[in-house]
Amino acid sequence: MKKDVVRGVVLRAVDVKNSDRMLTVYTHERGIMSIYARGAKRMDGKSGTSSTAEFAYSEFTVVQKQDKLWSSEISNIRFFDCGMMNFEGYSLNFYVLELFEHIATAEPDADLMRLLLNTLYASSERKNDHRLIKAAFEIRLLSHIGYMPDVTGCSECEARGRELYFDVVTGSLKCAECTALGAEDTDTEPHQTLIITEGARAALEYSIGCPLEKLFSFTLVGEDLDCFSRAAESYLVRQLDRDFAGLDYIHNVVLPKKPK
Numbered sequence: 001m002k003k004d005v006v007r008g009v010v011l012r013a014v015d016v017k018n019s020d021r022m023l024t025v026y027t028h029e030r031g032i033m034s035i036y037a038r039g040a041k042r043m044d045g046k047s048g049t050s051s052t053a054e055f056a057y058s059e060f061t062v063v064q065k066q067d068k069l070w071s072s073e074i075s076n077i078r079f080f081d082c083g084m085m086n087f088e089g090y091s092l093n094f095y096v097l098e099l100f101e102h103i104a105t106a107e108p109d110a111d112l113m114r115l116l117l118n119t120l121y122a123s124s125e126r127k128n129d130h131r132l133i134k135a136a137f138e139i140r141l142l143s144h145i146g147y148m149p150d151v152t153g154c155s156e157c158e159a160r161g162r163e164l165y166f167d168v169v170t171g172s173l174k175c176a177e178c179t180a181l182g183a184e185d186t187d188t189e190p191h192q193t194l195i196i197t198e199g200a201r202a203a204l205e206y207s208i209g210c211p212l213e214k215l216f217s218f219t220l221v222g223e224d225l226d227c228f229s230r231a232a233e234s235y236l237v238r239q240l241d242r243d244f245a246g247l248d249y250i251h252n253v254v255l256p257k258k259p260k
């Protein structure tokens with residue numbers, strides 16, 4: 001029987017009968033795929049961290065049987081365990097896995113794999129900056145899968161260096177003057193716009209185009225960070241047009257909104 005080896009991150013693990021586990025894995029070799037881990041629950045007992053649980057980056061030797069891929073030889077490469085002290089990192093990684101399960105295809109994609117690994121790593125290693133990591137990840141992910149916003153300046157007059165309005169429907173910016181001029185457009189679709197500071201605009205532009213390994217290598221604080229994170233999340237929710245349990249969790253449990 002032909003064996004094959006794949007390496008990937010477990011996005012979801014569901015226990016099935018006979019101590020087996022059905023895994024949804026994002027892999028270097030085949031993009032997203034389902035793997036049945038033979039005896040996975042018994043393997044758990046032998047080591048502290050599981051190679052077949054969510055957040056595990058593991059190597060699987062797989063064998064095709066009928067219409068399913070089975071694996072009983074699994075070794076863990078890394079486990080993105082944030083620990084109890086890094087609750088923000090844990091919840092962000094949970095959301096990252098959920099997003100990948102939604103957007104990933106069976107097409108291998110080296111850049112997407114690196115984005116996944118780098119984000120899980122940064123989120124589990126850092127003790128703060130999770131809002132920055134989340135927003136930079138969201139914008140980079142969207143840009144990569146075909147929703148790149150145009151954030152270089154006002155889409156009408158190219159103004160930059162001052163406050164602009166980010167339209168999360170079109171993914172473009174407008175200055176106050178051009179917004180006023182266009183106010184009489186008989187556009188039927190309701191537009192949702194957010195104020196973007198120059199710092200937030202620069203962070204959006206950086207997150208789209210910087211080398212992937214430098215994605216989280218910048219600092220942003222205060223209102224700039226507020227605008228950046230609001231823009232990234234609003235744009236993602238609007239473009240992907242669905243709710244994510246991970247987002248509800250982040251907002252309601254981990255980062256409850258500060259009273260104004």
Ligand SMILES: [Zn+2]
Nearest residue numbers: 154157175178
């Ligand atoms: Zn303008």
